Amino acid sequence: MAVEVAGTAARKATRNPEASRARILDAARQEFVSYGLSGARVDRIANLSGVNKNLIYHYFGSKDALYLAVLEGIYAGLRERQRDEDLRELPPVEGIRRLVESTFDHFVATPELIRLMSVENIHFGEYLKRSRSIKPLYSGLLDTIEILLKRGQSTGIFRPDVDAVDLYLSISGLAYFFLSNQHTLSWLLDRDLAARRRVNKRRQHVVEVVLGYLLGSSLAGAKG
Numbered sequence: 040m041a042v043e044v045a046g047t048a049a050r051k052a053t054r055n056p057e058a059s060r061a062r063i064l065d066a067a068r069q070e071f072v073s074y075g076l077s078g079a080r081v082d083r084i085a086n087l088s089g090v091n092k093n094l095i096y097h098y099f100g101s102k103d104a105l106y107l108a109v110l111e112g113i114y115a116g117l118r119e120r121q122r123d124e125d126l127r128e129l130p131p132v133e134g135i136r137r138l139v140e141s142t143f144d145h146f147v148a149t150p151e152l153i154r155l156m157s158v159e160n161i162h163f164g165e166y167l168k169r170s171r172s173i174k175p176l177y178s179g180l181l182d183t184i185e186i187l188l189k190r191g192q193s194t195g196i197f198r199p200d201v202d203a204v205d206l207y208l209s210i211s212g213l214a215y216f217f218l219s220n221q222h223t224l225s226w227l228l229d230r231d232l233a234a235r236r237r238v239n240k241r242r243q244h245v246v247e248v249v250l251g252y253l254l255g256s257s258l259a260g261a262k263g
Contacts (some may be wrong), residue, residue: 056098062088063095068109072151075158076106076166107166110159111173113152118176120145123183131191135253138184139246143214147238153219180207197253209252213245 066088085092099105184203191197225232
């Protein structure tokens with residue numbers, strides 16, 4: 040009976056596999072964000088996505104593989120929003136500004152990225168390291184930062200002693216920490232850090248901090 044059900048699910052999947060996979064991944068993302076990897080249940084993912092559990096295993100093989108597919112989709116979304124080719128065509132100050140803004144905006148628009156990055160770090164990056172697609176995305180990012188840095192340094196706009204990796208750690212970290220700790224810091228500091236006005240103010244602060252480091256504080260508001 041189980042073989043027959045699995046076979047039926049597989050045949051139905053071939054009718055619209057992209058739609059089926061999309062529903063499963065969307066449900067799985069909600070499940071992993073809510074319960075983490077260890078607490079997530081394939082039964083709940085199946086119910087939420089409206090598919091047979093066997094279909095999930097047909098597409099992804101295991102819960103671990105499904106979790107990795109969710110991670111890959113979220114990281115790909117972040118990199119797509121950063122738009123390397125567009126950034127490389129901009130003047131260096133504006134390119135860095137746009138990179139900071141797009142990174143911050145994606146974190147704000149995708150809170151599940153924050154949660155899943157935290158989950159993955161609990162597991163010491165074990166599952167991320169299994170991906171063949173995520174790490175190559177970041178070579179393009181570092182190339183983009185290097186291009187903008189060198190262009191700015193060649194004209195004396197940017198300081199010369201800047202490491203692309205350190206710069207991106209600051210860009211990402213300044214956004215990530217604020218958003219990942221909103222609830223605890225809001226209570227500790229008596230500020231509603233999730234309020235739209237506060238988020239917008241933080242966004243501008245992050246831009247100014249990064250450009251202030253590259254340019255000097257007096258030029259942080261420059262548009263390039």
